[in-house]
Amino acid sequence: MRFFRTPSSRPRTGRGATSRALAPFATVTALAAGLCALAGCAPASTSSSASGPITIGMSLPLTGSAADVAKAGYQGYELWASQVNAAGGLLGRQVKLDVLDDGMDPNQTTTDYTRLISQDHVNLLLGTFSSLLNAPASAVAARNQMLYVEPSGGDASLFQRGFTDLFFAQPGTTTSLPDQFLSWFSSMPASKRPTTAAYLTQDDPSASPAISVFVSKLQAMGVKTVYDQTYDPTTSNFDSIAAAVVHAQPQMIIQGSVTDDGAQFARSLEKLNYSPKILFQTNSPTDATYPSAIGASNTNGIFTAEAWSATAKYPGNAAFVAAYTKMFGTAPTEDAANSYTAGQVLQTAVDSVGNLDQKALAAWLHAHSVSTIVGPLTWDSTGDPQGSLMLAQWQYDTLQVVDPQTAATTKNVIFPKPAWSS
Amino acid sequence: MTSTTSFMTSPPNPAPRAAAARGDGRLAAFTRRVWIPTAVLALVAVPMVSANLYYQNMLIMTFLLAIGASGWNIMGGYAGYISLGNSAFIGLGGYTTGILAEKWSLSPFIGCLAGGLVCALAAALLSLVTRRTRGMYFVIVTFAALQLLEIVTTAWSGLTGGSQGLAMPVPTWSLAYQDWPFYYPLLALLIATVAASWWVRRSKLGLGLFAIRDDEDKAAGLGLRVALYKMIAFVLGGLFLGVAGGIYAYYTSFLNSAAVFDIVTSMLIVLCALLGGRGTLWGPVLGAFIIAPISNFTSTNLGGADAGPIRLLLFGGLLGAVALFLPRGVLPAITGRLRHPAGPARVTEGVEPPVAEPAETAARDRTHPTGAADVLVARGLGKSFGGLRAVDGVDLSVGRGRITGLIGPNGSGKTTLFNLIDGTVATREGAVTLAGRKLERAGRASRAHAGLARTYQLPRLFPSMTVLENIVIGERAFSLARLWARRTSMAEHERACAVLDELGLAAYAHESPAALSYGQRKLVELAQVLWLDPALVMLDEPAAGISPALCARLAAMVRALPPLGTGVLVVEHDFEFISDLCQDVYVMAQGGVIAHGSVAEISADPAVVDAYLGDTVVSQPTGSET
């Protein structure tokens, strides 16, 4: 819980978003009628022998502010596990998920992963959502020398600690987010390009590093910076900020948003009736509620970057979407796709290596490429993936992939952005 | 001479109740000697006996909570200042350690000590805030301070890593040692915190803190330097948690300002203390040992995507149930049952048999003025409350060894005048001199040290301590060394018992003042202020609402004062009481003095008769000099 701040956007635990509202209620507690005996609290461990099921441990923020993200992510894992089991399992053994809830509290994450490793003796680990939680979890995994594939935590600092068994199951981290946009931008003839830009970002590792890259690269291309500000994660009212941005009359606006701050800022622009030639927002435009939050017809022309798209033509992607929709009754979100990808990475490594030796698995992943629903993934020695995110744009109520061409769902790019419709 | 003078000497009769107190002491001693060491040994043994990291981790979190709760208890339980900012100490300790580790490669085990120091400073600062804000406002200040700290930490990214967080160095010791280097220091810190808490409880500092919690202004009026007491309490509360925060940061390996400066952790700490028993010694620790495993248990056994709200429901419901049905906490509920299956709770916790001290420091030196003729001189005192002129240019003096009365209709400003003299109400108008010392700028404690003492219309005693402790708590002179001493020394104990004997209240020596009747409380309050050996005693309607016999006794106590050189200023409505005792009387009406003189003079004064006495009052000046 936080007090004394303007109401926050719910934090997104996508590519490395930090949480702002730690779920109090997972850790605040309660009473027992008597003292809970330490020994009595832990249920029997589920150690698995060499022929029983393979247990895969994970601690997810199932309670609290990121619960909806974690729920989708968990379902992605479940789908993956059920498909693996239906096909005969891993190494001939059925896969069982051992899931714990950390309520978005990194301390609890530490405890959970420690328990999974040392008490439940899980065979494999899969990662959690948000850099905030993956940071301590990856440290626990590293100390116990276990492979750690995480679906959603793209903060660059995660990969600077010298862990050799850490892998990020997305095409790129936050710093590579601008790549596809920049390449499209530079492909435009110089006379057509916007000449001024405003930058606005939430102070969050899943957004601000990307915006820094935008600023430096675009400035190098001759785009003048007319506004460059960072806002606190709890900012919810963007009218004043938008007014200041509009005052600078930028032809291009690039926002490092994380959750609903993107929609809120867009709403403010609508109220001010200011539509720049290019509007790029990180993260937010892929939220399911984004179109209705800003008015469905207003999404037209807004750019964003995606790690995954339901329509991207990577192998297995369409099948994934169909299977997920069938199993859960709703279309998959990016979080579900991320966790499914993590599962795919793990599965490929285990199948290729032929056993559960953590070091061998890590070595294999460092040396090979894995084909996933987000495309082929390769990693450097720190586990930082070598690819980059796709450039996507809302076009007539559909989020289309524009670049790279291997994944593109359309050849069309809307430029300049049309005016807001009221 | 009446026998009430004998409370100034010290006959060697121990009060009969002390024996009973020792009986309860045995229970406490048994706990101390058997259960606690066993528990400590068990905790020490856990990592050596079981290689299971799960338990080590759970205990590490439990220790942190227990350290936090115990430290909080010193501030919130003993002194009564509820803070919701405890995670700030963890955060400050953690970030100090992390920054030192990052910038200067200082081992976190050393850096955490710096973290403790930073927290001690922050806690001292916080105690200064309490000069202006108390109660609910103080709670909110701690909230806001915690919030601000988080914002500053996140925004000052150059120092702290900002929203990207701060990575702690990776542990360098072999995995064979698991988490021992975190576990044992935290256990040691917990022992240190509890030891500090225990020491505070049995010392004069602790007595003072309980007094502050009960009635801070009264405590100040008895000469306790409350600001200093609070500062020490706060510093103790924050110091250990700061060091623990540094170690805990090392343990979690990654600092994120939102996670660290988290109101939830603070609430959790408060909950541990409330649950276990606020103000008790072991309550907070017990609370932590209940809550941490439960938190762990429920979080790791209710897996599944839909379980979140259900857990929330469960916790919220249980929390509400605690607040509604078990407000004092578990420990008092249990110990209450054990001690008195059918009786009321007694305030004997913390009462230990007094110990004879080798050097009796507090020689009751009398600093009564020998030179000045008037012990109290007030000139031109005035005070307005908004448009109301409560006291208007009052000149008043009380002679050495004289009993002076102050009468007047209700609302004439008598109590306000008292408040101006003793410092409860501040004013810039006028001057007050006591035994030659100017008091206008002095705080309440300073005025007590100068020799001022005052009783109240409704007697104010401290319910958290025994009647005996109530009597000995006053401090005529401040000495830092005295804080460290036991709650009551042998000499003090004996003397106070003698006093109570004189008052016929020896049976209540180890009871809470709540057990006394109104009249008895008045007597005790008078004895309490006389303990200060004051130069001036101000009595606010001492005879109100008590029986004639008690009244006479009170009067006798008052009459014993002039021979000692003590001046007395009495406010009363009972004109007989006044005329029996007072040599001279001031009459106030509508904020000003309308008459001054002997009893005979003022009762003949038409203005006085008009304003207050009425013609039916027959005053019999009896020439009450003794």
Added chain:
Amino acid sequence: MTELLQALIFGALVGGVYALMSTGLTLAFGVMKVVNMAQGAFLIASSYLCYALWQHFGIDPIVAALIVMVPMGLLGLVCYKLVIARLERIDPGLTIVATFALAMVAEALLALAWGPNEVGTTPSYFNQAFHISSLVIPRAQLYAFLLAAAVTIALQLIVKRTWLGHAITAASQNPEGARLIGIEPSRVGAQVFAIAAGSTAFGGAALSFLYQFTPDTQDAWLGITLSVVILGGLGSMPGAFAAGLLLGLAESLTTTYISVRWSAAVPTVLILLVLTLRPQGLLTRATRQDAAS
């Protein structure tokens, strides 16, 4: 100049929103001295109810608020009788803990009923604005501001001009005295608390069309509303309104002229300054503390 005017307009409007959210708490905390930690939860519950009416029947949130007032009032009544009245007798300090627990339970129930996803109402005016020369006045914020004024005036009239208002003021200051003259504090308290809870319906409606929300949005609003009440001084409805405006203006001006990054610190810094320098709030007088009570 336009920029300054615009910043002031935005500041005042968002200040009105803050004031609107705080009305229930001002009444509960200010007049009744009950620290209602469930204020945020009441707000969000109202928001969800308005959202439900919007989603199923297309009812405009502001109109919906008039309907939602009733169940919220009932909820307040029940909460007061079951929890708060009981605690005020035992230990007022524990009211904080108990209402905190209430907030947790409320959040859980909301999450069970609606799930954790972000929702919001989008009536036609949610992204529209009035344009007066070069100044922009967002319609949604304006409506919220007007609602704030209306609700504040209504509550102030209730407190100052009706028997109930006088009764609760008396009962809060001196419960025993009130009983002696025939006012039963718990009954009167329940009614006023019900009014306070009912008034959050308007705040909740405004919240629903101004922002997207989830069950745990309540946390942040509790902090803001506490700030407003403290700044304005307990017991002062107009004071809380003014305090809300002050907060909004301070934030807006800081964002526009000083630093976007640090504008989040404004409410907190103001709180700390006020509490340490002028604890009685900016708009109330210090009362005589030494009088025997």
